[in-house]
Amino acid sequence: MASMQAVHNANPLIQIEDLCKSYNLQGANGETITNQVLFSINLTINPGEFVAIMGHSGSGKSTLMNILGCLDTPTSGSYWLAGKNVAAMSGDELAHIRNQSIGFVFQGFNLLKRMTALDNVATPLLYAGIGRSQSRKRALELLRRTGLESFAMHQPNQLSGGQQQRVAISRALINEPPLILADEPTGNLDTQTSREIMLLFEQLNRDQGITIVLVTHEDDIATYAKRLIRLKDGHIIVDKRNEASETALNQAADGNSLITQ
Amino acid sequence: MNLFTIIGEALRALRQNRLRTGLxxxxxxxxVAAVVLMLSIGQGAxxxxxxxxxxxxxxxxxxVPGATSSGGFSFGSGSVRTLTINDAYAVAELPSISATAPVTTGTVQLNYAAxxxxxxxxxxxPNYFSVGNWKIxxxxxxxxxxxxxxxRVVVLGSVTAKNLFGDEDPVGKTIRITNRPFLVVGVLMAKGQSLTGRDQDDNVLIPITTSERQITGNQFPGSIRYMMVQGKSAGDMDIAEIEITQLLRQRHRIAKGKENDFTVRNLTAIADVATDAAKVMSIVLGAIASVSLLVGGIGIMNIMLVSVTERTREIGIRMxxxxxxxxxxxxxxxxxxMICIMGGVIGxxxxxxxxxxxSRVADMLIVITIGMVGLAFLFSSAVGIFFGFYPAKKAASLKPVDALRYE
Structure with a gap:
């Protein structure tokens, strides 16, 4: 399998060492309260992996996700993304990384309102400096491959949850990033749609070698991943290969229909 | 993201909130309309x-004859008749003076046909016409x-000509002035109102000699109502005034220490005062109008701040x-x-x-210059940048994670 070879040959895509994150809060009497969310996290993710990060709310999984996605900065420790020290980067450099190297998929879809699906998918290209007509052309091509072509001119509120999430995934894929970060991508979807979305992720991981990091608190969603990381109170307590994923892989045959050539 | 794309995005955002954008x-x-209107009124004035x-x-x-005061008692100027035609001819010979025109006046009844x-x-x-800048x-x-x-020849003011002759050409016709026939030799071009608001075009002009002997009569022969004096250069007006005063005192044999029996008024100085007043007026009008532009700018800032807050999540997604x-x-x-520039153009x-x-309703002269148009543009863009910068900076300084988490 292509993805397995990538794991062995390439440098780590994500390398986190001794990463801590704490927030300073203002107490009722004006004193500063430091709330530490992540404690000395060490984590290495290789290209082509499919990782599920699990944990209860307050475990720090969302904070870790935000740091992985360069949306937030660590308090201490180092974070290397594709060989680059992200912790030392300026705001504009981080914006460039988010644009080029990371695709985000959110629980609430986070599509831009009152904008067509096509324009939503095309927007990352605009921020990459590509002209509008060229961007739209590429976005339409991608929507065609994900079977959403007929919804290209629909606005998000005219689409079902599953359709919105597939538009969001298309938007995440448009700049062909090596990494997709999905924060509870199925949290707002019914079981059947959740399954379709997960199979789509699985397929992207398997066929295109895209590294996927998924945050979820649902066990059955986590089974699609090949590696399972469990966080508790800001510490990694479990980091293991996911035996259950083999079954998921066997189900993947159904997912072929989701991406048509 | 290139500029055209950003303009497209901005237009889209403005269209999404038509009412708010419009207000x-x-x-x-x-x-902008107030500034343009006030400037054009000021410029017109x-x-x-x-x-x-x-x-x-x-x-x-x-x-004019007569002192402004005599022994502490003030007379109206012109209340005595101490100036003569010969005074006017003598003043004309002064080195700083180019021409003079003695004037007598009276009120008369004119007749033409019915x-x-x-x-x-x-x-x-005849010097009167060049000194007073009258055109034929x-x-x-x-x-x-x-x-x-x-x-017995007469030159008619344009209003008088119109009133007596209507559309007929008066030149060569004979009119009667206090029942004496006069040949109309010319009609003056209209001048409009004087600085004091008097209609300068309702008058008739005849040789001073004719007037004295045949129309107004004169109990003091040779005396005049006033004289117009034209200096040679604008820079030497002070010298000219001293020369006129000295000459007339000498001619009128006024002893040292006695008051003048005439008054010299510098009309150019009066005109300067009027010009300055108009300038101050247009500045004041412009300043008042600018206040409304300022208020408009604050409105934009306010709305942009609301917009940034409302769209925090959108900003997060974009980041x-x-x-x-x-x-x-x-x-x-x-x-x-864009709100400012579009508002500026409409304004x-x-x-x-x-x-x-x-200009139609109040019959005022209104002047609109290219400079004013440019100024309105410049002003509205400047207001946009000035009042738009803070909200935009606030939006750009949001941390992506906070913006995304905003509900």
Whole structure:
């Protein structure tokens, strides 16, 4: 399998060492309260992996996700993304990384309102400096491959949850990033749609070698991943290969229909 | 993201909130329209005054008989008749003076055919026309020989000509002035109102000799109502005033320490005061109008701040998919600027339209210059940048994670 070879040959895509994150809060009497969310996290993710990060709310999984996605900065420790020290980067450099190297998929879809699906998918290209007509052309091509072509001119509120999430995934894929970060991508979807979305992720991981990091608190969603990381109170307590994923892989045959050539 | 794309995005955002955009823009429209209207009214007033001053003639003195006060008791000027035609001829010989025109006045009844008209008659010399910057509409002015022979010739003011003759050409016709026949030799071009608001075109002019002997009569022969004196250069008006005063004191044999029995008025100085007043007026009008532009700008800032807060999540999403700070800043700044520039253009049109209406309704001269149009543009863009910058900066400084988490 292509993805397995990538794991062995390439440098780590994500390398986190001794990463801590704490927030300073203002107490009722004006004193500063430091709330530490992540404690000395060490984590290495290789290209082509499919990782599920699990944990209860307050475990720090969302904070870790935000740091992985360069949306937030660590308090201490180092974070290397594709060989680059992200912790030392300026705001504009981080914006460039988010644009080029990371695709985000959110629980609430986070599509831009009152904008067509096509324009939503095309927007990352605009921020990459590509002209509008060229961007739209590429976005339409991608929507065609994900079977959403007929919804290209629909606005998000005219689409079902599953359709919105597939538009969001298309938007995440448009700049062909090596990494997709999905924060509870199925949290707002019914079981059947959740399954379709997960199979789509699985397929992207398997066929295109895209590294996927998924945050979820649902066990059955986590089974699609090949590696399972469990966080508790800001510490990694479990980091293991996911035996259950083999079954998921066997189900993947159904997912072929989701991406048509 | 290139500029055209950002402009497209900004337009889309403005379209999404038409009512809000429209109301915000209204502040700019009113501001710019007010500035344009006030500037054009101020400019119109200045132009009008300058035209009046130019029509009045340049470097002018008005010399009237009588002191402004005598022994602490003030007489109205002209209340005594101490100036003579010969004084006027003598003043004309002074080195700093180019010409003088003695004037006698009276009120007369004019008749032509069945029409009659009462107006002011001016008896003067041919120099009067050049000194007072009068231009001839048709025919000619009376001549030195008319003056010497006390000929019965008359030059009509445009309003008088209109009243007596209607559309008929008066030149060559004979009118009766206090029942004496006079040949109309010329009609003056209209000048409009004087600085004091008097209609300068309702008058008739005849040689001063004719006037004295045949029309107004004179209990003090040779005395005049006033004289117009034109200095040679604007820079030497002070010297000219001293020369006139010295000469007249000498001619009138006024002992040292005694009051003048005449008064010299520098009309150019009066005109300068009027010009300054008009200038101050246009500055004050412009300043008042600028306040409304300022208020419009604050409205824009207010709405942009609300908009940034409302769209915090959108900003977060945009940052997550790769927008850098400059892209967000540019987007919001352009939205503010576009409201301002569109408001500015509409305001300009409304202002020009308003100026046109004012010029029609109030019969005022309104002047709109390219400079004012440019100023309105510059102002509205500047307001957009100034008041749009802070909200845009606020949007761009949001941390992506906080913006995304915003509900």
């Amino acid at each position: 915000t823009m209204l502040g700019m429209i009113i501001g 200045r132009t009008k005054i300058n035209e009046t001053i130019a029509a009045m003639g340049s470097n002018l003195f008005l010399v 029409k009659n008209w009462s107006t002011i008659i001016t008896g003067t010399t 509409e048709s025919g000619a002015i009376f001549t030195e020989s008319d003056l010497r022979s006390a000929a 997550a998919i790769g927008a850098n700070q400059r892209a967000i800043l540019t987007q919001f700044l352009l939205e503010a600027m 300009l049109v409304v202002g020009i339209g308003g100026a046109w209406v004012v």
